[in-house]
Amino acid sequence: DIQMTQSPSTLSASVGDRVTITCRASQSLSSWLAWYQQKPGKAPKLLIYQASSLESGVPSRFSGSGAGTEFTLTISSLQPDDFATYYCQQYNNYPWTFGQGTKVEIK
Amino acid sequence: QVQLQESGPGLVKPSETLSLTCIMSGGSMRNYYWTWIRQPSGKRLEWIGYIYNTGTTTYNPSLKSRVTISIDTSKNQFSLELSSVTAADTAVYYCARDRHAGTDYWGQGTLVTVSS
Numbered sequence: 773d774i775q776m777t778q779s780p781s782t783l784s785a786s787v788g789d790r791v792t793i794t795c796r797a798s799q800s801l802s803s804w805l806a807w808y809q810q811k812p813g814k815a816p817k818l819l820i821y822q823a824s825s826l827e828s829g830v831p832s833r834f835s836g837s838g839a840g841t842e843f844t845l846t847i848s849s850l851q852p853d854d855f856a857t858y859y860c861q862q863y864n865n866y867p868w869t870f871g872q873g874t875k876v877e878i879k
Numbered sequence: 880q881v882q883l884q885e886s887g888p889g890l891v892k893p894s895e896t897l898s899l900t901c902i903m904s905g906g907s908m909r910n911y912y913w914t915w916i917r918q919p920s921g922k923r924l925e926w927i928g929y930i931y932n933t934g935t936t937t938y939n940p941s942l943k944s945r946v947t948i949s950i951d952t953s954k955n956q957f958s959l960e961l962s963s964v965t966a967a968d969t970a971v972y973y974c975a976r977d978r979h980a981g982t983d984y985w986g987q988g989t990l991v992t993v994s995s
Contacts, residue, residue: 773941806982814988815975815988818982818983820981821981827983859923863977863981866937867926867939867941869926870923870924871923872923
């Protein structure tokens with residue numbers, strides 16, 4: 773299985789901050805990577821697919837970049853609604869696998 | 880707007896079979912992969928497997944010997960069976976739609992606890 777490792781595991785930030793989350797894969801994914809946002813007690817929400825494509829309806833402050841084994845999710849100006857846990861997911865090789873999550877907390 | 884809703888027992892005894900159904904509304908089942916994903920409390924998401932609208936399945940090898948996913952497109956629903964469950968199978972189970980460009984629609988999730 774492809775191992776997905778996110779960093780950091782927890783991030784403390786303030787409203788208005790620029791936030792970057794990194795996801796590293798144990799082997800190359802090309803660009804077959806997605807990012808999700810999950811709030812407590814809710815299902816994940818797709819934010820980014822194919823590493824850098826913004827899902828319809830997702831605010832433009834979210835962006836994704838990277839290819840191969842290293843990827844980033846950036847929130848350009850953190851908003852109150854953005855405090856949540858973020859997961860990366862690879863869909864290059866079966867089984868699809870997820871990172872361990874990055875919790876974005878209020879500083 | 881596609882909506883997905885899981886249903887099934889919230890409590891299953893060890894060694895028995897977990898059975899869940901997902902009803903899809905607001906869209907077509909054609910040309911998508913209908914997926915089951917689970918999440919133990921406080922842990923990362925785990926992809927269980929999916930079924931294409933034609934009935935072709937792909938499973939996580941770690942669960943393959945115990946998993947069956949089936950589909951009934953006439954009823955807009957698909958199902959999960961996981962046999963010989965243990966406490967390690969306790970999790971929130973999500974049904975979802977995968978388009979091979981991310982998983983874009985998810986059910987609300989249903990907690991299944993394995994306990995005697």
